[in-house]
Amino acid sequence: MGYLSCNAESSIATCDPYNWDLTRTRKLKHNSKKPNNKHFEIREFDYSDLKSATDSFSAESFLGKGSHGSVYRAALDGGKLVAAVKRTTTATTPDTENEIEILSRVRSPRLVNLLGFGVDFNEGKLIVVEFMPNGSLYDLLHKSSKPPGWGRRVQLALQVARAVQHLHASNPPVIHRDIKSSNVLIDGDGNARLGDFGLALRGHVEDVRVKCTPPAGTLGYLDPGYLAPGDLSAKSDVFSFGILLLEFISGRNAIDMNYSPPSVVDWAAPLIKGGDYAAICDPRIPPPKDPLAMRRLAVLAARCVRSTAEKRPEASEIVDCLRSVKKIMSSPIWNHLRQRAIQLSKPIKYEPLDDATEILKTSRVGSRRNRKVSSVPSADSSKEAMGSSDKDPVVRSKSVGSAVEIKTCTFNSIFFVNQRRAGLAVKMPTVRLSKSRSMGMLPSTRVAVRNPNAGELEESKLLLNLERRCP
Numbered sequence: 001m002g003y004l005s006c007n008a009e010s011s012i013a014t015c016d017p018y019n020w021d022l023t024r025t026r027k028l029k030h031n032s033k034k035p036n037n038k039h040f041e042i043r044e045f046d047y048s049d050l051k052s053a054t055d056s057f058s059a060e061s062f063l064g065k066g067s068h069g070s071v072y073r074a075a076l077d078g079g080k081l082v083a084a085v086k087r088t089t090t091a092t093t094p095d096t097e098n099e100i101e102i103l104s105r106v107r108s109p110r111l112v113n114l115l116g117f118g119v120d121f122n123e124g125k126l127i128v129v130e131f132m133p134n135g136s137l138y139d140l141l142h143k144s145s146k147p148p149g150w151g152r153r154v155q156l157a158l159q160v161a162r163a164v165q166h167l168h169a170s171n172p173p174v175i176h177r178d179i180k181s182s183n184v185l186i187d188g189d190g191n192a193r194l195g196d197f198g199l200a201l202r203g204h205v206e207d208v209r210v211k212c213t214p215p216a217g218t219l220g221y222l223d224p225g226y227l228a229p230g231d232l233s234a235k236s237d238v239f240s241f242g243i244l245l246l247e248f249i250s251g252r253n254a255i256d257m258n259y260s261p262p263s264v265v266d267w268a269a270p271l272i273k274g275g276d277y278a279a280i281c282d283p284r285i286p287p288p289k290d291p292l293a294m295r296r297l298a299v300l301a302a303r304c305v306r307s308t309a310e311k312r313p314e315a316s317e318i319v320d321c322l323r324s325v326k327k328i329m330s331s332p333i334w335n336h337l338r339q340r341a342i343q344l345s346k347p348i349k350y351e352p353l354d355d356a357t358e359i360l361k362t363s364r365v366g367s368r369r370n371r372k373v374s375s376v377p378s379a380d381s382s383k384e385a386m387g388s389s390d391k392d393p394v395v396r397s398k399s400v401g402s403a404v405e406i407k408t409c410t411f412n413s414i415f416f417v418n419q420r421r422a423g424l425a426v427k428m429p430t431v432r433l434s435k436s437r438s439m440g441m442l443p444s445t446r447v448a449v450r451n452p453n454a455g456e457l458e459e460s461k462l463l464l465n466l467e468r469r470c471p
């Protein structure tokens with residue numbers, strides 16, 4: 001099966017009802033507006049100003065490196081405006097243009113907002129965004145010596161959910177396509193902001209641009225049902241958010257070779273189905289005081305990662321559910337018990353489909369996926385592409401896609417290699433895509449065991465039905 005290839009610029013024109021053009025962006029100097037103003041202006045910075053603001057992109061200003069370039073701290077306007085400058089390693093890539101285009105259209109206190117851009121003949125466009133002084137959610141969850149407690153985790157998850165809700169509710173909607181903990185940054189007030197819009201798509205699913213863009217995302221967070229351009233919907237973001245929620249709950253990485261299965265969804269889904277919520281709780285912090293909060297979180301995560309995209313909740317429902325979890329966590333214990341009694345006294349509507357079984361579909365597929373590994377000849381190359389090394393069993397997920405080429409094709413699986421830096425033209429795959437299954441299996445320290453307790457299974461089913469009506 002072949003895909004229709006399309007020229008990026010013409011597709012922008014086709015799907016852009018406002019005929020927006022970057023060249024018409026007003027050049028505003030020293031006139032930054034507050035990030036959440038509805039009518040905001042984008043500044044065009046002189047390249048020389050960006051260079052001096054980052055001390056010539058010095059090591060002292062260096063904030064970090066992503067798959068498409070490096071990020072620097074910049075002190076602009078005589079030090080009054082602190083910003084982050086994203087500098088791609090080669091001339092302007094489609095992702096840079098895309099990020100500027102989309103971020104100039106959406107703005108929210110829950111996003112890492114665009115301040116402007118700079119242009120250099122050699123370097124192309126540089127993106128200037130709000131500076132986030134407190135690192136990424138990835139660092140907070142996985143590298144911090146003092147992992148955040150449940151209240152903070154739920155608050156941060158709610159903030160990310162609100163960011164996703166804002167994107168999906170935009171007209172036309174924005175699908176982020178790369179929701180993951182390293183793309184969530186923590187601002188000066190300790191709040192979560194969703195950033196990195198390099199892979200985002202703005203438009204309705206039937207728009208030419210959306211229909212022509214090949215699948216992209218980060219391994220470990222990528223919706224398994226998103227195999228061809230036409231499969232994309234806002235529910236792919238919901239899947240990635242579900243993985244993020246499992247990361248919040250368990251404190252483990254989306255892909256971690258220390259576990260069996262290494263994929264967090266394959267590991268957690270059977271445990272949630274078995275009602276063994278305690279087994280997926282981050283062992284570094286005490287469990288939540290009210291087990292109902294834990295169950296709601298776990299069931300919400302399981303619903304987000306359902307294999308059938310249509311059955312996943314909308315972002316607005318996720319927000320409502322997380323708000324209810326936050327409420328439970330912050331109210332006195334007797335209040336929880338009263339609320340719980342009221343809910344349990346309501347008649348439960350059983351549905352013919354066993355939701356828990358449906359959740360497990362992902363897990364079963366995942367198990368097969370992992371078993372296949374041994375027969376993949378080049379496990380090393382796949383590990384390298386996923387950012388893993390022999391010394392580090394944790395796979396640092398990197399974004400893949402957008403401008404992609406097929407590197408390895410083994411057993412019907414196609415491995416995407418990020419070509420953003422190379423600035424290569426999009427090479428459309430000629431066969432139906434299948435997510436990479438090149439994942440290694442290492443001896444496990446924690447093994448997922450399905451809880452055989454029938455009572456807990458029943459309780460889990462009941463909760464799944466109950467939680468559907470949440471809050």
Ligand SMILES: Nc1ncnc2c1ncn2[C@@H]1O[C@H](COP(=O)(O)OP(=O)(O)OP(=O)(O)O)[C@@H](O)[C@H]1O
Binds near residue numbers: 064066084130182196
């Ligand atoms: N606005 C910002 N303020 C402060 N630090 C930032 C900002 N944006 C990015 N960073 C830091 O720069 C580093 C690289 O970010 P970048 O978004 O380029 O890549 P990534 O999200 O880590 O990986 P990938 O490109 O694969 O998505 C990250 O470690 C991040 O913490």
